[in-house]
Amino acid sequence: MAYDKFNILTSTAVPLPIENVDTDQIIPARFLKATERKGFGDNLFRDWRYHPDGTPKTEFPLNDQKYTGKILVGGKNFGSGSSREHAAWAVYDYGFRCVVSSFFADIFRGNCLNIGVLPVQVSPEFLQKIFQAIEADPTTVLEVNLPDQTITLLSSGAQERFDINDYKKGNMLNGFDDIDYLLNIKQQIGDFAQDTPL
Amino acid sequence: MKKTLFDKVWDSHVVHSIEKGPDVLFIDRHMIHEVTSPVAFLGLKQRGIGVMYPERTFATADHNTPTINQHLPVKDPLSANQLKALEENSREYGISYWGLGHEKNGIVHVVGPEYGITQPGATIVCGDSHTSTHGAFGAIAFGIGTSEVEMVLASQCIMQPKPKKMRINITGSLSKAVTPKDVALFIISQLTTSGATGYFVEYAGEVFEGMTMEGRMTVCNLSIEMGARGGMIAPDEKTFDYIKGREFTPKGASWDKAMAYWETLHTDAGAVFDKEITFDGSQIEPMITYGTNPGMGMGISNDIPKAEAVEGGVATYKKSLQYMDFHEGDSMLGKKIDFVFVGSCTNGRIEDFRAFTSMVKGRKKADHVTAWLVPGSHKVERAIKEEGLLDILHQAGFELREPGCSACLAMNEDKIPPGKYAVSTSNRNFEGRQGPGARTLLASPLVAAAAAITGKVTDPRELMELETV
Numbered sequence: 001m002a003y004d005k006f007n008i009l010t011s012t013a014v015p016l017p018i019e020n021v022d023t024d025q026i027i028p029a030r031f032l033k034a035t036e037r038k039g040f041g042d043n044l045f046r047d048w049r050y051h052p053d054g055t056p057k058t059e060f061p062l063n064d065q066k067y068t069g070k071i072l073v074g075g076k077n078f079g080s081g082s083s084r085e086h087a088a089w090a091v092y093d094y095g096f097r098c099v100v101s102s103f104f105a106d107i108f109r110g111n112c113l114n115i116g117v118l119p120v121q122v123s124p125e126f127l128q129k130i131f132q133a134i135e136a137d138p139t140t141v142l143e144v145n146l147p148d149q150t151i152t153l154l155s156s157g158a159q160e161r162f163d164i165n166d167y168k169k170g171n172m173l174n175g176f177d178d179i180d181y182l183l184n185i186k187q188q189i190g191d192f193a194q195d196t197p198l
Numbered sequence: 199m200k201k202t203l204f205d206k207v208w209d210s211h212v213v214h215s216i217e218k219g220p221d222v223l224f225i226d227r228h229m230i231h232e233v234t235s236p237v238a239f240l241g242l243k244q245r246g247i248g249v250m251y252p253e254r255t256f257a258t259a260d261h262n263t264p265t266i267n268q269h270l271p272v273k274d275p276l277s278a279n280q281l282k283a284l285e286e287n288s289r290e291y292g293i294s295y296w297g298l299g300h301e302k303n304g305i306v307h308v309v310g311p312e313y314g315i316t317q318p319g320a321t322i323v324c325g326d327s328h329t330s331t332h333g334a335f336g337a338i339a340f341g342i343g344t345s346e347v348e349m350v351l352a353s354q355c356i357m358q359p360k361p362k363k364m365r366i367n368i369t370g371s372l373s374k375a376v377t378p379k380d381v382a383l384f385i386i387s388q389l390t391t392s393g394a395t396g397y398f399v400e401y402a403g404e405v406f407e408g409m410t411m412e413g414r415m416t417v418c419n420l421s422i423e424m425g426a427r428g429g430m431i432a433p434d435e436k437t438f439d440y441i442k443g444r445e446f447t448p449k450g451a452s453w454d455k456a457m458a459y460w461e462t463l464h465t466d467a468g469a470v471f472d473k474e475i476t477f478d479g480s481q482i483e484p485m486i487t488y489g490t491n492p493g494m495g496m497g498i499s500n501d502i503p504k505a506e507a508v509e510g511g512v513a514t515y516k517k518s519l520q521y522m523d524f525h526e527g528d529s530m531l532g533k534k535i536d537f538v539f540v541g542s543c544t545n546g547r548i549e550d551f552r553a554f555t556s557m558v559k560g561r562k563k564a565d566h567v568t569a570w571l572v573p574g575s576h577k578v579e580r581a582i583k584e585e586g587l588l589d590i591l592h593q594a595g596f597e598l599r600e601p602g603c604s605a606c607l608a609m610n611e612d613k614i615p616p617g618k619y620a621v622s623t624s625n626r627n628f629e630g631r632q633g634p635g636a637r638t639l640l641a642s643p644l645v646a647a648a649a650a651i652t653g654k655v656t657d658p659r660e661l662m663e664l665e666t667v
């Protein structure tokens with residue numbers, strides 16, 4: 001499905017300074033039973049966010065009212081584990097449009113790009129800078145500029161460039177997805193399939 | 199140009215290369231299950247398009263199916279709904295469907311190879327990260343997200359940048375009680391869970407050459423746990439012997455033609471990898487994990503490392519040990535355990551049950567241990583019975599359940615209770631993976647068997663010593 005276009009995002013951020021955040025934490029398997037892409041945000045980080053009896057764990061950043069915004073900042077190796085796109089859906093459905101980390105697991109990164117959540121990989125040093133800035137002042141604003149491929153801490157002006165391939169960048173800017181592209185070259189695929197026995 | 203095995207298979211499947219973008223990769227075979235496919239089908243419906251090549255997609259129900267009383271209706275309404283969606287979508291689009299109770303039903307990565315869907319030189323994807331299993335046959339196989347499942351249904355292609363290449367060589371031979379699972383856990387412990395992110399791995403060297411196909415599947419299965427998209431092993435006589443005559447493998451003249459291609463599938467001498475690592479197989483011990491990611495593993499007789507000695511954040515490490523209620527410097531041997539799970543696409547094949555049975559034969563399950571033995575498929579289940587393993591298991595106090603993913607991800611009722619310890623032959627020990635609050639120790643079927651008998655973490659070599667006395 002085509003998704004929201006992404007251009008420049010200016011927002012406060014929610015910090016999650018934990019490494020190796022795996023997809024089972026982002027959305028535990030028992031919440032993967034839907035047949036529609038709806039309502040996953042409620043269970044984002046379910047077991048870190050809530051006690052077994054359903055009361056919120058107040059110390060968890062998502063439950064801490066001082067942290068808000070459309071940017072989630074996570075520790076190194078974010079999104080490792082399963083291929084469940086539900087993890088990216090949960091991030092999106094909760095209201096995040098961008099995830100920042102110093103390292104992403106491959107499949108999670110791809111899934112994010114496919115649904116219009118921008119994964120921004122920064123250096124470990126810049127990541128620390130962001131965590132420190134938010135800790136010092138939770139109203140710290142970040143600017144993620146996709147056309148320029150930069151991320152900026154507006155308070156200090158500290159800035160870093162991030163990578164994204166031109167094709168995916170174009171998709172994000174225009175809200176196109178891969179299927180639109182693939183359907184356009186169906187003839188070429190059909191010819192290829194003819195030569196590729198089952 | 200000298201090419202790696204990976205290059206040969208990848209390059210021959212590129213329909214189109216986008217400059218400064220991904221390759222459009224043709225997918226030979228696509229497997230689907232009930233959890234990651236419904237939204238993909240919904241996407242097709244919303245776009246008003248169909249499935250381009252339904253004969254290239256295969257459906258099985260495995261992730262949230264019950265492992266007892268499969269003949270009864272599924273109790274959980276949400277699971278039942280997903281299973282129904284898979285069945286209806288398969289029927290509507292003409293996809294072969296092996297649902298609950300079907301004689302070919304089982305875990306997607308177990309049944310693919312069993313029926314010859316998995317073949318050398320093929321590109322295989324599935325909305326499940328352990329699709330890497332199929333790489334054991336010299337296929338490029340990897341897990342995809344639901345948007346990509348939709349892409350494959352719609353166009354038989356996905357769009358992927360070509361990954362970098364890594365070769366992991368293991369030389370020499372393995373010691374007693376060291377299984378393919380230990381080899382994989384060892385590699386992950388050395389590389390960490392992100393050590394191969396961005397790479398596709400080829401496993402090479404004597405240790406892998408000496409492994410059975412099932413052992414190779416166990417190793418390739420766990421490639422994702424070091425961050426790799428997938429892992430593969432060059433096909434050889436063992437591979438060809440394994441696949442010959444299976445339902446979906448080519449026959450007659452097509453077999454000969456396929457063989458001519460398959461025999462070219464090896465890395466050329468002098469081909470270059472982006473990264474190459476070599477280990478000595480004789481250094482590997484039976485392994486066990488002590489933390490909350492598969493990289494937190496060690497030789498079973500070692501002590502849990504100090505936080506300072508491990509790479510990565512101290513806070514994250516401590517949080518992990520706290521979840522497990524373990525301490526730096528603890529020995530794992532002798533720790534009391536509550537559950538044993540044998541199964542999953544990692545270790546739910548017949549050789550795994552043979553190994554487990556060989557260890558429990560003539561012994562008794564510890565009273566306080568709950569053991570869930572879950573075959574990876576009906577075919578495995580039938581073999582367990584036909585080979586007489588079931589009788590031996592019964593005598594030792596074990597029951598066999600029906601096939602499915604079960605406690606590997608605890609989407610069905612098979613959940614380890616909070617705080618309990620499970621020695622598990624599956625692939626992930628993440629927090630809550632086997633049920634909220636569950637504590638998982640990943641290990642081989644032999645280590646699982648030793649724990650089931652003694653009720654605590656036990657070096658399988660100890661029990662084997664006793665046998666030889």
Ligand code: SF4
Pocket residue numbers: 260261305306307326328542543544602603606607624625
């Ligand atoms: S057994 Fe576990 S890892 Fe394998 S397919 Fe099932 S859930 Fe995934």
